[in-house]
Amino acid sequence: MVPPNLTSDQVERLRNRFSQIDTDSDGKITLQDLKNLHPDMLENPLLERTFNVMKDTDECLSVSSLMTAISRLSSSAEEVKLRFVFDIYDMDKDGFISPEDLYESVKLMCKDNLTSTQLSQLVDRTFRDFDTDCDGRISFAEFQSNCKIRLESQLSVEW
Numbered sequence: 001m002v003p004p005n006l007t008s009d010q011v012e013r014l015r016n017r018f019s020q021i022d023t024d025s026d027g028k029i030t031l032q033d034l035k036n037l038h039p040d041m042l043e044n045p046l047l048e049r050t051f052n053v054m055k056d057t058d059e060c061l062s063v064s065s066l067m068t069a070i071s072r073l074s075s076s077a078e079e080v081k082l083r084f085v086f087d088i089y090d091m092d093k094d095g096f097i098s099p100e101d102l103y104e105s106v107k108l109m110c111k112d113n114l115t116s117t118q119l120s121q122l123v124d125r126t127f128r129d130f131d132t133d134c135d136g137r138i139s140f141a142e143f144q145s146n147c148k149i150r151l152e153s154q155l156s157v158e159w
């Protein structure tokens with residue numbers, strides 16, 4: 001199954017890349033495979049979070065789910081890309097970004113660079129900007145209308 005918006009070149013490259021990462025050739029990439037390949041992943045916890053959003057229910061990433069995810073990210077449709085980013089922030093997957101979701105995901109991204117006070121301030125500020133109906137959570141519609149490229153640019157993962 002080839003996602004419609006990937007060229008056959010891209011698919012070929014993804015397949016090759018996948019088999020390089022999948023060192024035991026069982027058709028699945030685990031988080032550990034990725035960590036072996038990217039020892040710097042510890043420096044980039046977002047990669048782990050991205051993996052968690054893309055992975056299948058068995059905690060592994062198959063070539064088809066990788067392609068679906070890459071296809072979502074490279075989609076020309078802004079909404080599809082934003083949905084992916086939204087899912088990254090929606091830690092508990094309830095379809096909304098709560099202050100806790102945002103706190104946890106920003107903490108992951110910034111590691112120890114921010115104090116908990118700074119984190120809370122950032123979350124407060126973001127909610128003032130994004131939560132337009134003031135119900136204490138950010139819906140996808142609110143996210144979509146407020147977000148744009150800023151958050152997305154933090155998510156460029158090199159495969």
Ligand SMILES: [Ca+2]
Binds near residue numbers: 090092093094097098
């Ligand atoms: Ca949530």
Ligand SMILES: [Ca+2]
Binds near residue numbers: 132135
């Ligand atoms: Ca809201």
